[in-house]
Structure formats: C-alpha cells, structure tokens
Amino acid sequence: MGNKTMLTDLYQITMMAGYVDNQKDDVATFDLFIRDLPKDWGYFIAAGIEDAVDYITSIKFTGNDIDYLRQQGIFEDSFLSFLKDFRFTGEVYAVKEGSVVFPNEPIMRVTANRTQAQFLETTLLNMINFQTMIASKASRVVDAASGASVIEFGLRRAQEEDAALKGARAAYIGGAVSTSNVKAGMQYGIPISGTQAHSFIMSYDDEIDAFRAYARTFPKKSILLIDTYNTCEGARKAAVVAKEMEMRGEKLVGVRLDSGDLDHLSKRVRSILNEEGLPYVKIFVSNDLNEYKIAGLVQNHAPIDAYGVGTEMITAKPVSALPGVYKLVEDVDGPKMKFSPGKLTYPGVKQVYRAYGDDGMMQYDIMALDGEFEGGESLLEQAVSNGKRVSTRRELSEIRQYALEGVSRLPHGLRCVEAVGRYEVKVSEGIHGMIAGLNARYSLVK
C-alpha cells in the first residue's frame, strides 16, 4: 500500500488548522458506521479493517506534501511545522475483518487528539465503505449460488485498479472461490482461474479447431467457450474434443456459456454432454450475472457448476456506494450527537454485544456504552494503542472463514436475496439516557 496521508479531503486539513489555531486539540472519539442497508440486503460483512489499521499507523506528511500545502497559500507556517511531526498516537477499536455487522453499529471507534481522530475520516471511509460493500455483495452472490462455485470476473468493469484488486480480495472474503485477476492472485494469494475469450475462438476458421488447439495447450485445465456461434453446436463440438482428449488419457474440465438463456441452454448442454458419456464435464456460465439471476437459475435447477460474476459483484451495482459515515460521538465536553434531519447519530463511547440462541444462531445485538455491560461477545476489539498496531494481522483465508461462519449463523430470512425481516440491534438504556440528556440540553440552548 502506497502512503495515503494526502488521500484526504482538503477540509480535514483546514479543520485541523482550525483546531490547532483555536486550542481545540483535546481528546475526542469518533465512530465509523453505516447508516442503512441497501434495498434487499440483510447484513454487512465488514472489510477493509486490516488496510485501515495499516493506514492509521503509517500517517506521515512528507516534505513534498507540506510544500504542496504551502503553495495553496492558506496555511500558516506554524501549522505546516505541526504537520511535519503529525502522527497518529491514539487508540482504535475495530470489529474483526470479516465480521457480520448491521446499520448504526460502530465498525471502528477512534479516540485520539481531535486533529488526529478527525483526520482519519475520509480515508477510512474510502477503504471501509468500498471493501465492506464488495464483501457483502459477494456474500449475497455466493449464498444465492447455493453451493455452486462463484468466480470473481470483474477486472475489466471495476472502477480502476484498486477497486479491482481490493474488490477481488473482498469478494474472496465474501466467499468467491477464485478470481480472474492475476495481480490480485499474486498480491493476496487468491486462487486464479481463466479460460479463453470469443476472440480466441474467432481466430480459427472453424470453432472445433480452436477447441482442439486450446485443449492441446492445456490438457489438464481446459474449459471451452461454446457460445460464439451456436451454443448447442458448440457443445457438440466440445464433446467431440472431449472424446479425443479421453483417447489421450485427458479430461475436459468444462464448457462455458456466456450469452443467451442460461437456464434453457445449460439444460440443453448438460443433455448433450451426458448423451456423449461426459457427465464429468462441468458447466460454467457468465454474462451479466448477479444474485437475483443466480437465485432464479438455482430455483429452476439449472445444471450449472460455477458462476463467473463480473460487473455487478465488483461494483456492487446497483448499490454503487454504502452510506458509511464517521461521526464525533464524545469529546472533553461530554457526549455529542448531530441533529440534522435524517442524519442523527448515537452519542457516547460505545461497544456492541452479540447474543446467540441455544442453537448457536445469532439472536440480536446490543449497542451499549463502553463498560455498561460485562461479558457476552463484544465486537469491538483494540487494534491500535498509542498509535501502534496491537491486533494480530490476520490471514486472508482466516478472514474468509470467519465471514463464512458468521453468515452461517445468521437468521435465515436475512440471507434471502430479498432479505426478510431486519436483525434486531437494541440500544442500551445508557445510550437512551444520554440522548434524552442531549435533547434537553439542545432544546435549552436553542
């Protein structure tokens, strides 16, 4: 990860200058949380946490950065000197990456000098909003596939390089089995997969010659794309090549369909392959898939072994962005909340507790003031102390496993493609009391 210190909104730096100039650099606590679930979603898978901790512990303005800011002509020299030594020296609590979380629950809680805590806002949101969105979307897609494999195919439609790389990682956390993205594979150790495009088939006069050529080059890994001209014809030619491979002691892995009515065509292709004695040849499909289309195919018993999902998983279309925010909840003057219409926040330094039923399934969460309860599973764990990482860096495979386990303990309705019901997040008496107090105080001030 390159240094992200300058990847921030200018107002974070102007506010910092305001705090320094006005002797307001006392300790404050901010919460990062997501206001609401997108339509049809039942839960989030928190992601981007490890990146966020790396970011927080690496903040540092370089000489070039400070020169650039000086050129803006709005900052005093004394403030620019302050920036030179600016580091994060506070405390961060965060949920484990891969945790199931719900709206309004703090995913991360930052306590530090106000300049430091405030400064993190934009960059944390940029990372956690996106990665949580993709991990959650992927989890929905994987769940819809009901045991069939989901492969992340989105690089060409991802919103530039980082979205593709961190998106592939988040999709893997959400349960995808592999990615087409070679760099993501190399960078994160995600399994990679890929076959051929229509252009390969079209490079040969006859489709079957393209199949034969590919099978010769990849005798153990061939998946043949059969829809360039006519899918059923393509399936018959693939069957011919598969029989030729059998004669050489090889096995065709699969065929891929990338257009047309995938329910109808997958059934036709399955029949053709089975009639030729090729029940082991798998059917891969792609073509603008999403969780809704996959759920439909599963419901119709389409004989599909793996789904390649591109655009809609890597961009979370139609969601585009989660409404994640980062809000001041307490400072030296006490708890804080925002009263703007539709933008209320829960005040105070908080913890989230999760309750399970006897069957091990999640029952409800309670958002409470830190220390208000004892025991139970608490979601927020210390990640940074005095500006240093104190949480163990977790392996990607472990994060993925944790997410899959979390999803398996969700109430069933929340896992439907159109989620049924809402998970209960209770708000403790301590928080309710605090809100009442602030309301009264605000009314007096007003």
Add this chain to the structure above:
Amino acid sequence: MGNKTMLTDLYQITMMAGYVDNQKDDVATFDLFIRDLPKDWGYFIAAGIEDAVDYITSIKFTGNDIDYLRQQGIFEDSFLSFLKDFRFTGEVYAVKEGSVVFPNEPIMRVTANRTQAQFLETTLLNMINFQTMIASKASRVVDAASGASVIEFGLRRAQEEDAALKGARAAYIGGAVSTSNVKAGMQYGIPISGTQAHSFIMSYDDEIDAFRAYARTFPKKSILLIDTYNTCEGARKAAVVAKEMEMRGEKLVGVRLDSGDLDHLSKRVRSILNEEGLPYVKIFVSNDLNEYKIAGLVQNHAPIDAYGVGTEMITAKPVSALPGVYKLVEDVDGPKMKFSPGKLTYPGVKQVYRAYGDDGMMQYDIMALDGEFEGGESLLEQAVSNGKRVSTRRELSEIRQYALEGVSRLPHGLRCVEAVGRYEVKVSEGIHGMIAGLNARYSLVK
C-alpha cells in the same frame, strides 16, 4: 502509475500461450468501443487515453511475475521464456482524450501480433471504461448546473483510491472546477477546495463560536457550514460573523447547506444574507446531489452558486460500469465479427469521420473502413508506432478544454438530463458490404 502488466485476466495469458503454442501469433486488429449509452445519456467523453498509452508502452513481465505464473503449474517453460521478452511492438490509434464519442465507435484500435493485441484487452477496458464513465457523468452534472460551479467531493464514497484519484481527474475533464481530494490536486494539478464538517461545528458549544474560530483561522477562504442545528438560524449566525469580518476588512466567501430542502432553504438563506447586506456571500450546497436534482434546482431558480457532488459523480451511480468491450475485427484471414445474440460487432479496420453543420455544430459521424474516405475530421489518430508513443502527451487543462468545446458543439437535445434523440452514427457502404460477405460465409460454414 505502477506497472500494470499483471493487472489482467488469467485468460489473456492462457490464450497467449494457446496462440504461441499453435503458431497463431500473426497480426490482428482489435477495436475498443462501448456498446451502448446508459439510460438518459446522449454522449460519452472519452477518458483514460493517456493512461492507456502509458500502459501499452510499459508492458513487461518481471522475474517475480514469471515465477508466480510458473507456480500455477499450467504453463510450459518455453512459454514462460517467451513472456520474459514480451513487449508491445504494434500500432495503436486512439481518439484524443476528451473527445465526444458515441456507441460502437472505436475509441482505440490496436494492430499487433495477436498475443500482444489480445493481451491489452482487460487492462485497457479497466482504465477506459471507468475514466470515460466518470468524465461523461461529470459532463452531465456540469451541464445541468448551467453555469454554477461543480466541485468533486466523492473521495469517501469512491471505489477505493484509484477510483478517487482518476475519478477526480476525469471529473475535471468533464468540467468540474475543483476537487476536495488533496492527493488528486497534488498529482494532477487540479484546484482543491474544502471547508469544514459538522464535527467541527459540534466541537464548540455554540455554533457561532465555531464560525468565529474558523473565520479567524481562514480570513480569506471561509465557507461556513450552517445546517448542523437549524439552517436559518445558522445563516443568521453566519451573517453576524460576516459583519464582524467586514469590520476587520475581511469578507466571508460563503455558506454551505448539506441537508434538507435545498431549493427552499437556499432561497431563505439568500434572503437572510441579502437583508444583512451580504449579497456577495455565496451559497454552496451538497447532500447526495446528481444531475437530475441539480437540473431541478436550476429550473426553480434556486440561488445556488456552487454544487458539491460526491457519491453519484465519483461512482456514476446508477450506471456503475460502461459496457465497453474490445473485439477482434480483422486478422490475416480477413475481417471478423461475432454473431452471439446481442453482441454483434462491426468488422474491419475502421476510422470514424465527423461532419459539422455550417453553424459549427456536430451533424453526424460515419464509421468507415480505414481509407474508404478522404478528408473530413477523422477521430482516430496514431498514438503508438512500433510500440513507441508517437502522440504528444497532452496537458490535463488542454484535455478539459477540448471536452468542453466538444460538448458545446453537440446537438442541444443530447445535452438534456434526459437526452432527447440519438446522435446519428452512419455505417459506411464498405462496412455493410463486409458484413454481408461475412454473413454469407458464416451461413455456408454453418
């Protein structure tokens, strides 16, 4: 730009292995184009071209890359040696970055050995799909603002870092005047702007104290956020501070509204400011804006001077991704086209010509075979020859100016928020003849 050679789909490398292994590495031509306009859109602004040329001319597999590929256990040593010396040595034609373009028109045309030309597909699409989408979206937003300024505010909701940086650049090409993203400002020379967040206001017991503190620190650049508690009250307090600033010989730049009914509130706030003799204090607004909401505010004569646009501009919500593709159009065996349902392509090595009316306005484009016509404005220009850049690298300000001029010459209906009509892109007789020939040949083969 870090090296993007490994930022590709695995199938680009497996196909390459197939071509090498089967002596198919002859010359081929591919077109990059966008299949269709999103709902309501009338045109695209091509972006990402300069990045694409940098990418093409820097392709190189490192020793580590090749080691990683070897570990996959699917490639022969001879192919891995081939990769070691793999470079792009072909020809690329592209439209100027910032050009107005339409569906099916080649934005880029690549002629090279098949392995090289094919290999570019995924990465070019990743860059050009996204940047073109954002430049086009921003152009719509800027046009809707009808002369008021548009500021790019999207970093916290962008799909990770590159989307934020390249998105800020693309939004500037599309006509935004500045960005909140400090790193984008530093990297690309885009003007940066920013004020303060609600958390700054909430750090003070009384809103007016926050305003006073900020104005003291930024006497020349203060824009006060007035909606934390009550927008009209906030406006009255901002007016008090503005009068105090006048006493010190300073001027308040503006106030910002970030919630509520912006039409109604901007009119109330304008009245309050004017009554206090502060007609020069500008009104900035933000809060989930898009081109439709801005067009509505403009239509209602809301007295708004500048719009801060975040999520919907930086992600192009609800579009998420453009349907850009990269297709084989000709090789040594002649022109090629794909017949899959809904995925037809135009065959042949092509050029695009643009015709203007006597008033200088764009009339229609003609997509023709290269060399089929003489004269007229041709959109595709040579960018790479023998693998080396031959196009002059253009400044961002020049690209932005070119885009704005292009938009000013568009038929009016295409610039409506809900575009009226479609721009005519004619297909030449040469291409029609080629398609007829291929259809006949395909029917025979079948």
